[in-house]
Amino acid sequence: MADREPVELKLREQVVLKLRELILGGELAAGQRVAEIPISERLGVSRTPVRQALTILAQEGLLSAAGKRGYVVHAFSAKDILDAIEVRGILEGAAARLTAEAGPSPDLMQALEACLAEGEIIATQEHYGLDDDVRWVGVNGRFHKLIVEASANAALISALALNDKRPFASAQAVLGGDAPSRPIARRHHEVVLRAQAEHKRIVEALRLRQGTRLQSLMQEHARLAQANVALFRPA
Amino acid sequence: MADREPVELKLREQVVLKLRELILGGELAAGQRVAEIPISERLGVSRTPVRQALTILAQEGLLSAAGKRGYVVHAFSAKDILDAIEVRGILEGAAARLTAEAGPSPDLMQALEACLAEGEIIATQEHYGLDDDVRWVGVNGRFHKLIVEASANAALISALALNDKRPFASAQAVLGGDAPSRPIARRHHEVVLRAQAEHKRIVEALRLRQGTRLQSLMQEHARLAQANVALFRPA
Numbered sequence: 001m002a003d004r005e006p007v008e009l010k011l012r013e014q015v016v017l018k019l020r021e022l023i024l025g026g027e028l029a030a031g032q033r034v035a036e037i038p039i040s041e042r043l044g045v046s047r048t049p050v051r052q053a054l055t056i057l058a059q060e061g062l063l064s065a066a067g068k069r070g071y072v073v074h075a076f077s078a079k080d081i082l083d084a085i086e087v088r089g090i091l092e093g094a095a096a097r098l099t100a101e102a103g104p105s106p107d108l109m110q111a112l113e114a115c116l117a118e119g120e121i122i123a124t125q126e127h128y129g130l131d132d133d134v135r136w137v138g139v140n141g142r143f144h145k146l147i148v149e150a151s152a153n154a155a156l157i158s159a160l161a162l163n164d165k166r167p168f169a170s171a172q173a174v175l176g177g178d179a180p181s182r183p184i185a186r187r188h189h190e191v192v193l194r195a196q197a198e199h200k201r202i203v204e205a206l207r208l209r210q211g212t213r214l215q216s217l218m219q220e221h222a223r224l225a226q227a228n229v230a231l232f233r234p235a
Numbered sequence: 236m237a238d239r240e241p242v243e244l245k246l247r248e249q250v251v252l253k254l255r256e257l258i259l260g261g262e263l264a265a266g267q268r269v270a271e272i273p274i275s276e277r278l279g280v281s282r283t284p285v286r287q288a289l290t291i292l293a294q295e296g297l298l299s300a301a302g303k304r305g306y307v308v309h310a311f312s313a314k315d316i317l318d319a320i321e322v323r324g325i326l327e328g329a330a331a332r333l334t335a336e337a338g339p340s341p342d343l344m345q346a347l348e349a350c351l352a353e354g355e356i357i358a359t360q361e362h363y364g365l366d367d368d369v370r371w372v373g374v375n376g377r378f379h380k381l382i383v384e385a386s387a388n389a390a391l392i393s394a395l396a397l398n399d400k401r402p403f404a405s406a407q408a409v410l411g412g413d414a415p416s417r418p419i420a421r422r423h424h425e426v427v428l429r430a431q432a433e434h435k436r437i438v439e440a441l442r443l444r445q446g447t448r449l450q451s452l453m454q455e456h457a458r459l460a461q462a463n464v465a466l467f468r469p470a
Contacts, residue, residue: 055287059294061393084390090329091394094322155319155401158296159326159394166390 011045015053018043020165023062023073030075034063061166076167082226084169089222091160092144092171095151096206097215104206108150112203115143116196123196128189136192143199144171147206147218168225195224246280250288253278255400258297258308265310269298296401311402317461319404324457326395327379327406330386331441332450339441343385347438350378351431358431363424371427378434379406382441382453403460430459 019039022028040050054071057063063071099108118139122132148160164170198221205214254274257263275285289306292298298306334343353374357367383395399405433456440449 052286052290055290056294059291061389080389083388086333086388087329087390087394090325090391094325098321153318153321154296154315155322155398155404156325159322159398162397163390163394169390 012049012052012056015039015043015045015049016056019053019057020062023057028073030073032073033066034071034073080166081168084163084166085222085225087163088160088169088171088225089219091156091163092148092222093215093219095148095153095156095160096202096218097211098153098156099147099150100206100209100211100214102152103209104150108146109203109207111146112143112206115139115146116199116203119143119192119196119199123189123192125189128192129185132192133185133188136195140171140195147202171222171225191224191227195221198224247284247287247291250274250278250280250284251291254288254292255297258292263308265308267308268301269306269308315401316403319398319401320457320460322398323395323404323406323460324454326391326398327383327457328450328454330383330388330391330395331437331453332446333388333391334382334385335441335444335446335449337387338444339385343381344438344442346381347378347441350374350381351434351438354378354427354431354434358424358427360424363427364420367427368420368423371430375406375430382437406457406460426459426462430456433459 019028019034028034034054036047036050036054039054040047043050054063058065058071062074064074066072119136122136122139125132148157151157198217202214202217202221205217254263254269263269269289271282271285271289274289275282278285289298293300293306297309299309301307354371357371357374360367383392386392433452437449437452437456440452
């Protein structure tokens with residue numbers, strides 16, 4: 001997981017991120033053909049990282065193979081997005097339960113309490129704004145990552161990493177979009193207040209090693225993200 | 236899922252399968268360097284499918300990136316194998332629960348009953364042998380696939396497909412190895428008898444839409460495979 005990757009792999013990862021953004025943002029629309037040469041020209045990189053990136057995105061399901069070295073952008077429905085969020089809940093719930101059953105370490109509890117304290121400051125801002133969104137995405141990401149990695153199950157961590165690449169599936173996608181309008185910022189603040197309250201219960205259940213309760217809480221917590229889907233992608 | 240793939244992708248898939256076999260069989264041992272040119276010479280294929288296959292195997296976690304275009308074979312411990320089986324149980328259990336909650340179709344129930352009938356004939360063979368192992372792997376694979384695909388959750392199906400590629404993680408890996416000795420054949424027969432009994436309960440719980448019971452049964456059913464790990468890979 002924490003391999004120091006050579007420069008070539010970093011470039012490939014950047015191309016993966018850029019292509020994913022173009023697809024999710026709709027600039028490369030569903031059904032559109034995607035080929036090695038035009039993409040390498042568009043991004044100003046050599047063909048090798050582009051070729052590898054296309055292979056990876058096809059494995060993820062964002063692209064479908066279509067002819068020699070060609071791909072088309074895969075169509076994603078609202079159901080696909082809700083399903084991926086459901087799977088995140090299932091996996092995060094299982095990870096939390098495994099950690100509770102094994103007994104959480106004092107270090108883990110301390111790190112989670114630090115996330116709660118930081119989250120409390122953000123959630124109780126009087127004038128909640130874009131900066132708070134950005135800070136929340138950071139602390140929320142750390143909170144979820146701590147719980148998943150504490151499971152110490154490589155297969156589970158890897159299944160979640162794959163699922164996180166699906167549109168709107170990751171905990172980081174709970175908010176998103178840049179420069180939200182005032183009504184959307186208000187909606188974000190409501191989501192953050194609910195999420196922070198749920199985080200507190202999750203930490204309590206983990207401290208008490210209540211595995212079954214924790215799994216249910218964590219699984220339901222993921223559904224907060226389902227409410228956001230309508231914001232970006234009206235049915 | 237059912238894309239008709241061009242010849243080039245089929246070749247890539249063959250290289251992936253062959254390399255996976257060499258790694259899991261220990262011919263490419265943990266820590267060993269794996270590079271594009273020697274592999275393409277060894278398998279008698281061009282470098283393009285090998286390059287793509289190496290990228291895919293690195294994404295799966297069987298290889299780790301190490302320097303320019305190079306990889307090393309990742310080490311797998313007994314814990315890695317048990318963890319992947321645990322994750323299969325979590326995902327198959329969730330798939331079965333979702334199917335029970337949505338209500339199983341008559342076609343699904345009929346197909347599962349057909350698997351039960353065929354499994355019963357295999358499991359109750361008087362002289363259980365290698366042929367029965369092969370037949371069981373077939374009917375068992377169909378049984379598990381039917382349940383997973385009935386969830387109609389693409390993210391879940393894809394997470395399971397990734398997990399199935401880990402050593403001994405898939406339902407197909409419940410048996411394995413060619414030409415087992417007589418004591419191992421006897422052990423296989425015991426596993427098949429238990430698995431068949433569990434399949435019957437699973438179908439019953441699904442028919443009654445008992446989602447929670449079904450999830451527990453399915454999750455515990457995966458643990459049958461954990462008992463097999465010791466057979467191949469003593470701790």
